[in-house]
Amino acid sequence: MTDQPLWITxxxxxxxxxxxxxxxAYMTWAxxxxxxxxxxxxxPNRTGxxxxxxxxxxxVKLLGKxxxxxxxADKRVFIIAPLISFVTAPLAGLVIPFGDTVTIFGQEINxxxxxxxxxxxxxxxxxxxxxxxxxxxxxxxxNRYSLLGALRAAAQVIxxxxxxxxxxxxxxxxxxxxxxxxxxxxxxxxxDFSLGGLDFSIPNWYIFSQPIxxxxxxxxxxxxxxxxxxxxxxxxxxxxxxxxxEYSGFRFSxxxxxxxxxxxxxSLLAASLFLGGIDGPLADGFWWLLLKASIFLFFYIWLRATxxxxxxxxxxxxxxxxxxxxxxxxxxxxxxxxxxxxxxISLQAFxxxxxxxxxxxxxxxxxxxxxxxxxxx
Amino acid sequence: xxxxxxxxxxxxxxxxxxxxxMGVLVRRNVLVIFMSVExxxxxxxxxxxxxxxxxxxxxxxxxxxxxxxxxxxxxILGLGIIMALSRRIDSVDTAxxxxxxx
Amino acid sequence: xxxxxxVFDILAVLAVISGAxxxxxxxxxxxxxxxxxxxxxxxxxxxxxRAEFLGVVQIIVYTGAILVLVLFVIMLVDPxxxxxxxxxxxxxxxxxxxxxxxxxxxxxxxxxxRTVVGQPGPWSEEFVLEQGGNVQVLGQFLYxxxxxxxxxIAVVLLVGTIGALVLARPxxxxxxxxxxxxxxxxxxxxxxxxxxxxxPLPLGAGAGAARSERRxxxxxxxxxxxxxxxxxxxxxxxxxxxxxxxxxxxxxYADDGFGVGKERNRS
Numbered sequence: 001m002t003d004q005p006l007w008i009t010x011x012x013x014x015x016x017x018x019x020x021x022x023x024x025a026y027m028t029w030a031x032x033x034x035x036x037x038x039x040x041x042x043x044p045n046r047t048g049x050x051x052x053x054x055x056x057x058x059x060v061k062l063l064g065k066x067x068x069x070x071x072x073a074d075k076r077v078f079i080i081a082p083l084i085s086f087v088t089a090p091l092a093g094l095v096i097p098f099g100d101t102v103t104i105f106g107q108e109i110n111x112x113x114x115x116x117x118x119x120x121x122x123x124x125x126x127x128x129x130x131x132x133x134x135x136x137x138x139x140x141x142x143n144r145y146s147l148l149g150a151l152r153a154a155a156q157v158i159x160x161x162x163x164x165x166x167x168x169x170x171x172x173x174x175x176x177x178x179x180x181x182x183x184x185x186x187x188x189x190x191x192d193f194s195l196g197g198l199d200f201s202i203p204n205w206y207i208f209s210q211p212i213x214x215x216x217x218x219x220x221x222x223x224x225x226x227x228x229x230x231x232x233x234x235x236x237x238x239x240x241x242x243x244x245x246e247y248s249g250f251r252f253s254x255x256x257x258x259x260x261x262x263x264x265x266x267s268l269l270a271a272s273l274f275l276g277g278i279d280g281p282l283a284d285g286f287w288w289l290l291l292k293a294s295i296f297l298f299f300y301i302w303l304r305a306t307x308x309x310x311x312x313x314x315x316x317x318x319x320x321x322x323x324x325x326x327x328x329x330x331x332x333x334x335x336x337x338x339x340x341x342x343x344x345i346s347l348q349a350f351x352x353x354x355x356x357x358x359x360x361x362x363x364x365x366x367x368x369x370x371x372x373x374x375x376x377x
Numbered sequence: 378x379x380x381x382x383x384x385x386x387x388x389x390x391x392x393x394x395x396x397x398x399m400g401v402l403v404r405r406n407v408l409v410i411f412m413s414v415e416x417x418x419x420x421x422x423x424x425x426x427x428x429x430x431x432x433x434x435x436x437x438x439x440x441x442x443x444x445x446x447x448x449x450x451x452x453i454l455g456l457g458i459i460m461a462l463s464r465r466i467d468s469v470d471t472a473x474x475x476x477x478x479x
Numbered sequence: 480x481x482x483x484x485x486v487f488d489i490l491a492v493l494a495v496i497s498g499a500x501x502x503x504x505x506x507x508x509x510x511x512x513x514x515x516x517x518x519x520x521x522x523x524x525x526x527x528x529r530a531e532f533l534g535v536v537q538i539i540v541y542t543g544a545i546l547v548l549v550l551f552v553i554m555l556v557d558p559x560x561x562x563x564x565x566x567x568x569x570x571x572x573x574x575x576x577x578x579x580x581x582x583x584x585x586x587x588x589x590x591x592x593r594t595v596v597g598q599p600g601p602w603s604e605e606f607v608l609e610q611g612g613n614v615q616v617l618g619q620f621l622y623x624x625x626x627x628x629x630x631x632i633a634v635v636l637l638v639g640t641i642g643a644l645v646l647a648r649p650x651x652x653x654x655x656x657x658x659x660x661x662x663x664x665x666x667x668x669x670x671x672x673x674x675x676x677x678x679p680l681p682l683g684a685g686a687g688a689a690r691s692e693r694r695x696x697x698x699x700x701x702x703x704x705x706x707x708x709x710x711x712x713x714x715x716x717x718x719x720x721x722x723x724x725x726x727x728x729x730x731x732y733a734d735d736g737f738g739v740g741k742e743r744n745r746s
Contacts (some may be wrong), residue, residue: 378483379481379485380481380483380484381481381483383583384525384590385484385487385491386528387590388587388590389494389495389585390711391497391586391587391590392495392498392521392583393494393517394500394502395500395579395583395586395687396495396502396579396580397498397501397502398579398611399502399575399576399578399579400501400502401576402504402675403503403571404735406484406507408507408510408549408552408553408556408612409501409502409507409510411549412501412507412510412511412514413501413502413717415514415541415545416498416502416514416585417517419517419521419537419541422525422533422537423521423522423524423525426525426528426530426533427528429528429530430528430529430530431595431599432509432597432600433599433600433601433602433603433604433618434597434600434601434602435600435602437614437619438530438532438533438617439617439621441530441533441619442532442533442536442621443628443632444538444720445533445537445540445633446501446540446635446636447635448507448541448545448664449540449545449636449639450543450576450635450636450638451550451639452545452548453548453639453640453642453643454639454642454643454646456548456552456643456646457642457643457646457647458646459552459556460552460555460646460647461646461647462544463556463712469556473655
């Protein structure tokens with residue numbers, strides 16, 4: 001890590017923050033446009049060319065609304081709760097590497113705000129604190145239904161947080177590090193293999209080595225940010241709009257924007273962990289990262305436009321009964337393969353253990369599906 | 378007090394521990410008592426990690442990690458008991474837990 | 480005054496103030512919020528003490544899981560701010576403050592006059608950085624000498640999870656008043672408002688009947704029926720076992736209208 005003066009870190013942090021906020025604003029525009037095009041309509045096209053000034057119009061509208069605080073609400077907590085969500089959302093983006101080290105005017109600058117030794121774990125920690133925005137928002141609204149909606153949303157978020165974290169353990173095993181810069185650098189190593197006499201060399205992106213974990217991560221990421229099809233706690237038709245019922249005007253938009261910022265941050269994380277982040281030929285790393293994150297953001301919007309919503313018990317059942325066991329099996333198998341790769345166990349031990357794990361998984365799966373046939377309702 | 382020494386951390390740990398202890402002794406709401414116990418546990422963690430830093434040792438951090446894990450298990454069970462208790466006596470005031478009193 | 484001491488002072492003062500806030504807040508939700516602030520400050524102190532993994536684990540486990548659980552329990556058990564402050568009598572509070580200060584003084588003296596014994600360990604800052612950082616060193620240390628405690632912790636957490644499942648399961652609805660399958664209130668009958676009661680009438684097996692029998696008092700003066708025709712002179716608890724009486728007012732007992740015998744546990 002290069003030694004740069006503190007003020008440069010502050011400037012880089014400032015730029016990253018602005019990037020996230022502008023990205024969030026235009027994410028709202030992109031979502032409306034893309035969903036519209038998928039539904040064979042046009043989307044916002046009045047405010048500015050192609051509706052590009054729509055986020056500004058939305059902001060002005062929301063700022064102009066009346067600032068209501070319910071009479072029996074706990075006033076201080078009511079004000080703080082959306083701020084908790086909104087502040088913790090971009091904090092997670094501080095450890096993502098946006099590019100290699102550049103040299104400007106002879107000073108080497110790292111294109112990330114900080115490279116923590118525990119980078120990814122830090123992002124999970126910050127996401128954990130974001131749950132309080134939901135719970136406290138529901139509590140302080142002095143509205144029984146908001147409280148119920150908040151508790152349900154919080155239960156969903158913490159369940160999928162566990163799945164999110166565990167799905168990444170495979171990546172940590174393969175890269176021996178929690179630091180995002182190290183993980184991205186590991187993915188730049190070429191992976192050589194030959195197929196049918198031809199030699200291929202692909203980068204060691206973890207999407208190739210951890211496909212199951214990738215899919216689980218995507219599902220958990222969608223559920224973690226309360227996005228469709230897991231958006232039951234905040235859907236307009238459910239529970240009188242859930243924990244942000246009593247919020248109006250800009251306070252409501254804090255929650256709404258916090259969700260978009262966490263979408264962007266998780267897309268950047270997915271791009272860095274599974275698709276190699278800033279890895280790419282020819283062009284500068286930053287644009288590759290942006291391209292890969294945009295793929296995930298498009299995927300988010302696509303899911304919202306296409307899929308119907310899950311019911312709450314289905315949602316929780318997926319997390320605890322399907323995804324969590326799969327992540328644990330993934331960890332076991334990845335650890336086993338890594339031990340074999342380092343030649344720490346013999347081929348026999350590897351095959352026997354791997355065989356036992358797969359047989360147990362198959363047995364459990366068959367037993368669980370059989371029980372479901374007898375279950376009515 | 379110009380350099381950071383272990384005394385700083387030990388004083389912090391002592392202050393937090395005493396605050397937590399007073400919370401356990403004075404408050405009557407079972408949930409606040411529980412939170413004060415967590416405060417005491419964290420004070421002890423600060424002391425462990427402070428010593429580990431001073432002595433360049435990893436044992437303190439290991440112990441603190443185990444303390445966090447055990448505190449998690451204890452909190453699960455403690456809160457389960459609190460919920461069962463509140464269902465039984467319909468209150469969270471320790472002054473209402475009088476069943477064994479003659 | 481080095482920068483480290485300044486940062487430590489800020490974090491420590493905030494931690495102590497919010498720790499006091501945990502103990503002094505009226506509302507348990509405010510206590511929980513203060514505890515979150517304390518934990519975040521302590522996590523910052525851990526990171527300053529070169530225990531980054533523990534700082535992050537503190538936030539994930541303590542604030543992200545344990546305190547969320549505490550907040551859940553507060554919401555499910557005690558959602559309203561109770562009018563009386565569960566803080567103990569004022570004399571208790573004043574005595575606690577004074578005794579706490581005295582205790583802090585004693586411990587401070589003990590701390591400031593301590594002598595350090597033992598050898599420092601090998602994990603200096605440079606050595607740790609060489610090995611790859613705090614996480615790598617902790618992993619090396621844990622899994623080379625402390626594998627058994629880790630397995631024990633795993634079992635402890637498993638036992639805790641199972642215990643929590645058992646504890647949190649709702650009891651069978653006994654002894655807890657449940658609203659009955661009720662309909663209209665019939666006060667016009669002589670047994671209603673004006674009539675005398677010849678025997679204690681439980682309101683139904685679910686709704687407080689067990690309590691009233693234990694306490695020996697007569698409860699209830701309101702007979703509740705769903706259909707004015709189906710009321711009879713018999714006590715409610717006898718209805719389900721009796722054959723249809725000769726009383727022509729009685730409609731079929733298959734649906735006795737009280738909901739007592741059949742849907743006893745329906746809330």
